[in-house]
Amino acid sequence: MHAVFVNGKFCKDPEQVTAKDFFFPGLNVPRDTSSAVGSNVTAVNVAQIPGLNTLGISFARIDFAPHGGLNPPHTHPRATEILVVVEGTLYVGFVTSNLANGDNRLITKVLNPGDVFVFPVGLIHFQLNVGKTNAVAFASLSSQNPGVITIAKAVFGADPPLILMF
Amino acid sequence: MHAVFVNGKFCKDPEQVTAKDFFFPGLNVPRDTSSAVGSNVTAVNVAQIPGLNTLGISFARIDFAPHGGLNPPHTHPRATEILVVVEGTLYVGFVTSNLANGDNRLITKVLNPGDVFVFPVGLIHFQLNVGKTNAVAFASLSSQNPGVITIAKAVFGADPPLILMF
């Protein structure tokens, strides 16, 4: 049987793929931000779009409640993130890895609509809504399955707890 | 001298980087779409954000004029693209690479705000504004420097011309 590929790996044959294999709808819909931290991440990766398999990229929408909606400090163990603000005002930042003297620097910026910011692979970063209105950002990540580790939850809320390690 | 890195490659020392190295503003500003094809791509890659070096991702805003603004058939020789519609209605598609029988399939979809679509690395793709209003999309690409080849221009407008090859 002849071997055919869409994107370099066996998957569906190109004879079989449809637009649906490369599509995900609804990132225009505001998400509920009434969680404890006041943010909501809608991830669009290979689990939502099978056609992303082997293609090294994924996407997300992040909604923030007014007055302090927070996407709390987290890392993506397998991806860099590039983010654009769609609506509202975000205070964002990442912490460098340990410097030669053991210290860490916090690199921050206030972002307004249309501002783009980069969070390098594996570094702890956050986004905080410092405006009076909802905020919305789109983000793209350099992996079909970037993973996410929410630091506080992973440290204080792991099962069993890790807290004694601090 | 101790060696320190931000993102895995020598570059600036983390002691020296600033938020500016990871920042680009202004993707909220509508672009002029009065070009011949009625579209305008604002690229944000390692040439605009030096901190993207080695990080394998970049970004773009695409503006489309009403009634047929077109981002004409093109490829990115080094990247997959993931796109989200921000405003308007786009008819988008890509052409598969040659099938076993030599044919090519055109995979298309009409996208509305919030719809996400993937264009696999190296495949010819386009976006067309089929609505009566401006359209805007954000796109992310899986390379710090994806490159772009506008097919018609590369084929018919290269210097010297390639046209006789068809």
Next chain:
Amino acid sequence: MHAVFVNGKFCKDPEQVTAKDFFFPGLNVPRDTSSAVGSNVTAVNVAQIPGLNTLGISFARIDFAPHGGLNPPHTHPRATEILVVVEGTLYVGFVTSNLANGDNRLITKVLNPGDVFVFPVGLIHFQLNVGKTNAVAFASLSSQNPGVITIAKAVFGADPPLILMF
């Protein structure tokens, strides 16, 4: 059961592989070049040689009819190509990706037997027989499954057609 590998990935156990898994015959045989364009590509990739799996390389023979046999403008979405002329005289070239000013340059060369030329990944390229005899080239590609997109066919002959996008 103990896990054994030939080339870094599960596949056949080395106890089971034979020379046949790494072999393909017949690239010395002239191919029929009576097609519309006057060329014929015989591809030898992972579909023909299963032992190429994960090894990042493949091969091809290209035959050209005299007086204008053409391997028409095409791209390989996942591979660079390196070609050597075996017989005849070829006029070859590739088009750069869009320059900063939006233009594209056509880089060309007339190749005689023994001449080697490189076509970088994803760029549009072609080979044309400008001699009075048959021409033959061997080419190698930096992927086990490079893919090919014949530009004119993909653009004008896709099913459904893409032609209106120009």
Next chain:
Amino acid sequence: MHAVFVNGKFCKDPEQVTAKDFFFPGLNVPRDTSSAVGSNVTAVNVAQIPGLNTLGISFARIDFAPHGGLNPPHTHPRATEILVVVEGTLYVGFVTSNLANGDNRLITKVLNPGDVFVFPVGLIHFQLNVGKTNAVAFASLSSQNPGVITIAKAVFGADPPLILMF
């Protein structure tokens, strides 16, 4: 001039390299563990061994004080770690990235001399001396420059502080 390489990248010519370019001494020497946390990491990466350039691996010795010497929760943003206990008894673990239900699992093990354990790339992990004697481990990391982020310090001790983000 002819181009020669040791390991695939321009660097020193093989005519010029010496054993010193691939050597680092002294990992047998016990380190001072009288720090606040009672551990001491001696890193051996491309900054110590220039010949590691492009080779994708590095090494470390970790010393732990008796009765609770701790290598506190940290991540390596660019590497997986494989560790072997040389002396003493360690309680080690890592936290999975967020599960589908938002939770994180803590995967732990008590390690004795000769035990090997793996900490996947980017995941938060720790090692704790639960014995009455010094403990020593060797670790290898899948990057010439893995980086390290000590979570508590990065979160609570960054300059400026990140603490309000929790």
Next chain:
Amino acid sequence: MHAVFVNGKFCKDPEQVTAKDFFFPGLNVPRDTSSAVGSNVTAVNVAQIPGLNTLGISFARIDFAPHGGLNPPHTHPRATEILVVVEGTLYVGFVTSNLANGDNRLITKVLNPGDVFVFPVGLIHFQLNVGKTNAVAFASLSSQNPGVITIAKAVFGADPPLILMF
């Protein structure tokens, strides 16, 4: 069904992994070095630790008999090796790939406990116990499945023999 990953590839779900998937015991136990060459390699790779899948690293313990125990000239076709001496005195070395003039240089060093040495990917290397006692080393390799080719055996002892090729 939702898709979850431990280390970036489908495998076990994080809900299912246990510490056992990342663990291998017993590298503290001296191995029998009464073989013909007087050495014994205990490999710990993805065949022993399934959790290493996709993580690009593995480990080994090497035991050497006194007075000439030898890990004879070999290569790892898919990995660089970094080695630390735990006990005894080793004379180690690697041979550069062919220089521009066709020669090969032998880069050697006598290593004592705590000394670290690097053997670049694919190069022929060896370790020889030049002390009067047992010697032990730990080594890490930059592949989950590095492979090993013992030169003399592969050349003189292959089935069928390769010897006539010299």
Next chain:
Amino acid sequence: MHAVFVNGKFCKDPEQVTAKDFFFPGLNVPRDTSSAVGSNVTAVNVAQIPGLNTLGISFARIDFAPHGGLNPPHTHPRATEILVVVEGTLYVGFVTSNLANGDNRLITKVLNPGDVFVFPVGLIHFQLNVGKTNAVAFASLSSQNPGVITIAKAVFGADPPLILMF
């Protein structure tokens, strides 16, 4: 200044490259095979074609004297090789890496003109002219700088000699 690329890395600007940067002539010319082993390898890699930089492929012509011209057992530490016979009859083979039982298998084949064979990365392989005429092969390698290690010379002829290690 705007940043432009030919093939994904800074190099020459596309405004500056010429066909010469991607070209190497003369692989049609028979080489002198009067060396001790009766073969002659003409390598065409990034040292000969600067445009190959970052593109992951290179090329070679191999000439064999009649009645036993030999490209003796060697490895490429950083590349897989795919070979096609242009003229003559070759007996070729590679040795598997050590099997689970410690043995190595020799995989061989007699190749005639037009036959293609694959030698996986890092494995010891050879080609022997078993015909009465000159033989010629073209080979491509999956690295811009594959390196070569001639086993006998590296083992018996290194400076200083490695021979005592056997």
